[in-house]
């Protein structure tokens with residue numbers, strides 16, 4: 001029997017799951033106090049705190065670290081890599097922790113998986129990391145010669161939900177053309193063509209619709225002026241676009257249920273901001289329909305915000321002429337992490353070794 005433990009670090013929670021073979025024994029979410037989280041200067045400073053929460057959880061549920069065959073974490077950001085299962089190794093951690101490819105708390109998870117399994121038989125794994133890059137060459141040409149467009153979004157849930165949808169209609173993911181709209185902590189609209197995510201945003205650093213605390217695409221000249229205004233250092237500016245922008249900047253909250261309540265009580269400003277987020281998302285769906293040359297089997301709305309009628313309705317109003325819209329709220333990240341780790345352990349799927357390729361082409 002294979003014993004697998006999975007972790008998935010989000011901004012306000014740590015999701016955990018324990019599987020024996022392909023059977024889910026426990027799936028849970030450890031909620032964190034937002035004041036406690038905000039007290040950390042950088043996401044990387046949360047490592048000890050999150051590790052303690054995970055260990056306590058395992059102790060309370062009699063899950064012995066030494067007995068595990070795999071400890072799998074949602075991945076962190078590295079140079080662009082093919083999708084799939086990877087061993088977490090030092091080369092991967094060095095890139096993840098450099099922050100060069102974007103900063104998100106999921107990056108801390110891979111370090112925790114690695115540290116907790118050191119000198120044990122347990123293998124530390126990650127799957128379909130946010131740096132999974134299946135772009136076509138045309139999608140990389142940005143127009144500014146020094147900057148190549150790159151893929152950075154919640155690839156794990158994008159792939160897991162796309163496969164889940166394909167299964168649910170009796171099709172292969174590899175036979176479908178989909179636009180998958182992740183409405184989660186961030187928003188990413190991605191074109192999937194026959195099993196490959198051929199174009200999508202760098203959702204952490206400035207592309208796509210604005211979301212909870214990210215600004216994403218903005219008028220670029222104005223952004224450059226703000227960078228040189230003397231008001232921000234480089235790291236302050238990075239935090240400004242990914243941490244202090246989006247809904248939190250306009251409305252002081254990322255809680256959609258709370259924002260909807262304000263709207264229902266007559267807050268027209270909150271209405272306009274949330275409507276603008278939906279408008280930008282719909283506009284992106286239109287753009288990605290052209291990537292697929294109009295041949296779109298379905299538009300999937302996934303993630304926590306897909307629970308919001310306001311959001312799904314306001315997006316649908318503008319996009320149903322493109323393709324049928326399927327609303328599949330939530331995520332299948334823990335299932336994907338555990339099931340695919342099992343496939344890796346039993347030889348059904350290759351487990352890749354991460355190796356940096358970035359100096360190979362210079």
Ligand SMILES: Nc1ncnc2c1ncn2[C@@H]1O[C@H](COP(=O)(O)OP(=O)(O)OP(=O)(O)O)[C@@H](O)[C@H]1O
Pocket residue numbers: 010011012154183184185186212254255256257303304305306307308330331
């Ligand atoms: N039932 C609900 N109704 C409306 N909005 C919801 C509901 N549940 C969650 N949300 C909203 O969804 C967003 C969070 O989405 P989700 O839980 O998919 O992201 P996450 O796991 O925190 O982050 P990530 O995207 O990095 O995985 C928040 O803005 C939250 O307010």
Ligand SMILES: CCCC(=O)O
Pocket residue numbers: 104106130152153154185186187188203204
């Ligand atoms: C690293 C995750 C980026 C996103 O929220 O899409």
